[in-house]
Structures are given as structure tokens and as C-alpha cells.
Amino acid sequence: MADSQYDQFLQEATAPDAASESVLGRDCLYGLYTSWCFLSQTVPRPEDAFWAAMREKRIRPGHTPLRMTGPAANDYILSSYPGLV
Template structure:
């Protein structure tokens, strides 16, 4: 398995629309990332590397009262998003 291409992952899996989309939490983003890696034959890297790649590409995070982070204005797209949603929400099947 190869090292993940974060730019391709972000392009394949997210749409940015700060005006219309609610925020996605770090658990959802990392879950989609793991699904994307598995579907693309890549080894997932640590969450800290993903957050750094998102910061470098201009994805702005906000700190929540719970100590977690969220990224406003992101929505999911693509096969990895579908895989993650169906895996994390089996009641949808």
C-alpha cells in the first residue's frame, strides 16, 4: 500500500460551500479518509497528518466546547463517503 495523496482525497470526498453546509466533525472526516484509503489501496496515515494537510490546503477548523474540532462548510461526496455512511449507519441498509 502506498502513502495517501491528501490532495486527491480532499478533492474526491468533499465539497466546500461555507454559506450552505453545516460543519463536519473530525470523526466523520477521518472515517471517510479511512474508507477512501481502503477503496484506493492506500495505507491510512495518522490523523495529525491529515489535519496538517487540510490546514495547508486552506480548510479552516473550529474548536468546539467539547475539545473536538469541526470544519464548517464541508459536505461529503463520492464512493468513500457512501462507504463510510453505510458502514457507520447500518440502520440505513
């Protein structure tokens, strides 16, 4: 069975980070998802569908120790903070 779009997103754009006290919040996690969709040329699903899928995967923004990684992280950071460029 093929991975869902959300599984691919989590595999390619996040990594577990139990050692860090910094966790991805709601806006950051969805922003990372939209950056990942843009880079992977995938149409982002509606935000309510995204959060329903994250609940199924037991991903709780602000509580699940994940960090951003990969090209989507770079895209998200640069688009969120254009003064860095």
C-alpha cells in the same frame, strides 16, 4: 507536480458547500478519509499527519464548509450506520 494523497482525497471525497450550515466535524472528516483510503486501496496515514496536512490546507473541522461526496461518502455512511442497509 503530482497531487498529494490529501489533495486527491479532498478532490474526490469532498465538495465545498457554503450554502449549508452543516459542516464536517473532526470524526466525520477523518472517517471519510479512511473510507476513501479503503476504496482507493491507499494506506491511510496516521491521524496526526492527516490533521497536520488539513491545517496546512486551512481545513478546520466543524468550521470549513465541506460536504461528503462520491463513493467514499457512501462507504462512510453505510459503515457508520449499519442499520441503514
